[in-house]
Amino acid sequence: MGIRIAVLSGDGIGPEITASTVQVLQTVNEALSLGLIFEAHEVGLARLKRDGTTLPPTVIDACRSADGIVLGPVSHADYPPRDQGGINVSGELRIQLDLYANLRPSRSRDGLPHWGRTPMDLVIVRENTEGFYADRNMFSGSGEFMPTPDLALSLRKITAAGSSRIARAAFDLAGVRRRTVTAVHKANVLKVSEGLFLREVRAVAAQHPRVAYDEQLVDSMAALLVRDAARFDVIVTTNMFGDILSDEATELSGGLGLGASINAGDAHGMAQAQHGSAPDLAGRDRANPTSLILSAAMLLDWLGRRRDDRALAVAARAIETSVDVVLNDPARRTADLGGPLGTQAFTSEVCKEVAGHAVR
Numbered sequence: 001m002g003i004r005i006a007v008l009s010g011d012g013i014g015p016e017i018t019a020s021t022v023q024v025l026q027t028v029n030e031a032l033s034l035g036l037i038f039e040a041h042e043v044g045l046a047r048l049k050r051d052g053t054t055l056p057p058t059v060i061d062a063c064r065s066a067d068g069i070v071l072g073p074v075s076h077a078d079y080p081p082r083d084q085g086g087i088n089v090s091g092e093l094r095i096q097l098d099l100y101a102n103l104r105p106s107r108s109r110d111g112l113p114h115w116g117r118t119p120m121d122l123v124i125v126r127e128n129t130e131g132f133y134a135d136r137n138m139f140s141g142s143g144e145f146m147p148t149p150d151l152a153l154s155l156r157k158i159t160a161a162g163s164s165r166i167a168r169a170a171f172d173l174a175g176v177r178r179r180t181v182t183a184v185h186k187a188n189v190l191k192v193s194e195g196l197f198l199r200e201v202r203a204v205a206a207q208h209p210r211v212a213y214d215e216q217l218v219d220s221m222a223a224l225l226v227r228d229a230a231r232f233d234v235i236v237t238t239n240m241f242g243d244i245l246s247d248e249a250t251e252l253s254g255g256l257g258l259g260a261s262i263n264a265g266d267a268h269g270m271a272q273a274q275h276g277s278a279p280d281l282a283g284r285d286r287a288n289p290t291s292l293i294l295s296a297a298m299l300l301d302w303l304g305r306r307r308d309d310r311a312l313a314v315a316a317r318a319i320e321t322s323v324d325v326v327l328n329d330p331a332r333r334t335a336d337l338g339g340p341l342g343t344q345a346f347t348s349e350v351c352k353e354v355a356g357h358a359v360r
Contacts, residue, residue: 002035003303003312006066008059008089011044012277013287014072020289020347021070021271021296027351028300028315039066043089044074053085060096068299069093069270072292073277082135090272091135094128099263099270100162101169102126102242103298106229106249106259111328112337116252120229123177124249125170126242128263130157133239158193158238163200169264170201170236171208177233180212181205184221184237184245197238218245225249250274257336258327260294262302269302271295285342288334290323293350297323322353 009015029036079086108119134144137157144154183201187194205213250259259274273291297319304312333339
């Protein structure tokens with residue numbers, strides 16, 4: 001039957017870097033006979049103009065029935081209100097498909113400058129479906145509202161179930177890495193909601209005695225990432241803290257253009273670049289596709305583990321290794337990393353390496 005990948009190109013530079021990502025996936029697919037089948041679906045501003053909505057129900061259904069999803073960046077800040085068709089594609093898919101775990105690795109690379117005081121190799125495991133995000137913490141309506149013109153309120157949702165399952169995802173990941181989990185919180189101020197989060201994380205920690213566990217306040221964590229990122233392995237935290245800290249960590253490791261990201265649940269997985277849609281670069285062959293390419297590699301690895309398919313794991317490693325090889329050469333980098341290449345030329349270089357590294 002093949003492995004069906006729903007491809008949603010998004011807005012801004014989304015179509016360009018999504019095309020690059022599919023090209024890399026097609027290369028590894030041919031080299032390893034993976035059986036990947038790509039199904040393109042239009043979302044975002046172009047779909048809004050055509051059909052009056054950025055995310056039709058048919059596309060959600062297609063994503064639900066697919067084996068995996070590749071989502072390009074979206075310009076959701078430019079969308080009209082939801083009742084006018086402006087649905088945040090990323091947020092809606094996370095809720096509809098219950099993609100509760102957002103995994104965002106950050107690591108330094110040989111040959112590329114990084115901005116932290118020490119090298120890093122860590123993964124931030126971010127809860128993805130609740131927290132302070134107003135578009136995903138209510139059954140009906142928004143979690144943000146204004147009772148009067150001069151008073152704005154925002155609700156934060158933390159549940160025991162959500163905290164427990166993101167903790168399990170973090171400890172499972174730490175078990176195949178360096179066996180260390182750090183929980184990031186602000187329980188000194190948000191005593192009730194953060195207290196609930198920590199209660200559940202500590203309970204999961206007690207079930208994993210072979211994994212070292214510690215805790216950090218979010219403000220001290222922000223400083224420690226700059227000062228000594230090498231000490232951290234797996235970091236687990238709530239939605240907004242994870243969003244902010246992962247951007248910091250990725251920038252410290254070399255730049256947001258390198259930041260891979262996967263949104264995963266028990267039944268579905270979605271690759272998504274960590275950065276935004278950069279509309280000022282759209283159509284100029286200047287976007288760096290690395291983030292989405294590496295995110296697609298994470299998706300292949302996720303699929304490989306679910307299916308117990310070694311070829312998918314080999315494909316993921318081939319893509320990651322190929323990207324590292326290309327980035328190690330200044331003459332093969334994109335402009336944002338000081339190199340001379342545009343999006344298409346960089347993609348071609350990665351594909352050349354993938355064809356050579358994709359060996360069973």
